[in-house]
């Protein structure tokens with residue numbers, strides 16, 4: 001393995017371990033459990049094992065129900081490695097254009113890179129042409145552990161191209177896409193959907209059945225319609241209904257923002273997996289908190305302290321630099337600073353400076369200011 005990456009991973013291991021200690025759990029069952037999970041974790045392949053809660057997607061073993069969401073512009077290698085270390089049983093890539101794979105665009109191909117420290121990992125593709133999507137899936141099959149199809153994205157540019165959430169308007173097309181891709185690949189195939197196009201066209205029960213009948217090995221459901229975007233609340237009733245009528249695993253998505261909420265959704269819907277998106281942005285420790293809550297039914301209010309968050313920030317930046325180069329990484333890191341230090345007292349006085357960082361040392365200087373206000 002590359003020495004630079006090895007060093008970063010060692011630091012990440014130490015950081016994760018120090019978070020366990022910061023939880024100040026004492027020498028009780030919980031700590032012993034965590035300690036054991038951590039020591040057993042030899043590499044990214046070895047996710048935290050949550051015994052009875054594990055499940056399988058096709059032939060891929062998912063060791064616990066915590067799943068990191070596909071997040072465009074966020075769920076890159078760095079995000080997925082952190083997600084894996086903080087406990088996810090499965091990670092997802094950002095959505096990848098099937099046309100980009102077809103035309104061999106460098107940027108697209110780079111997005112499809114997976115290290116051994118973020119597996120099992122699903123590469124998510126989007127598109128509107130079943131043949132192109134099947135060809136893309138086939139090309140990515142050698143890299144991915146699973147292929148996922150985006151059938152829920154509400155972004156206007158994606159909808160206009162007939163991809164993402166637009167597909168929910170056309171169940172014949174969904175059938176054709178799933179069938180064609182399934183025929184071309186040997187690794188498991190999953191789909192990620194919303195409840196339907198809008199509140200008058202909720203067709204998730206039909207879509208879920210079509211997906212299963214045509215070869216999908218699991219389904220992730222964001223409990224909103226496409227038209228809803230992110231407004232209102234996620235509706236878990238439909239997820240519960242889908243779980244009752246399918247044999248394949250169901251992953252619930254939408255508004256899971258704490259251990260208690262995760263437990264509630266898990267128990268209410270009977271789903272196999274819990275996908276966490278927005279709440280994990282810059283705050284990957286949420287995965288571990290949820291894992292603890294599932295295992296011990298408590299303990300989700302523990303936040304890492306400020307000094308730990310600063311170490312987290314620097315390490316996150318170093319990973320980003322490793323994967324993307326300094327210039328791109330620093331630019332992208334600006335938004336992470338806001339997320340990581342959200343809610344810290346006096347942060348509003350420093351926030352303006354986040355968007356002016358250009359150098360690694362600018363970040364170090366800013367971190368010195370945080371908390372000293």
Ligand SMILES: Cc1cc2nc3c(=O)[nH]c(=O)nc-3n(C[C@H](O)[C@H](O)[C@H](O)COP(=O)(O)O)c2cc1C
Nearest residue numbers: 069070071072094095222253254255256276277278
């Ligand atoms: C910034 C952002 C980017 C997203 N990108 C994708 C994506 O690429 N593919 C996808 O299927 N869903 C995407 N989603 C939806 C999430 O995966 C998830 O289903 C949704 O945010 C609801 O979960 P949450 O409430 O935990 O965030 C994105 C959401 C956000 C906020």
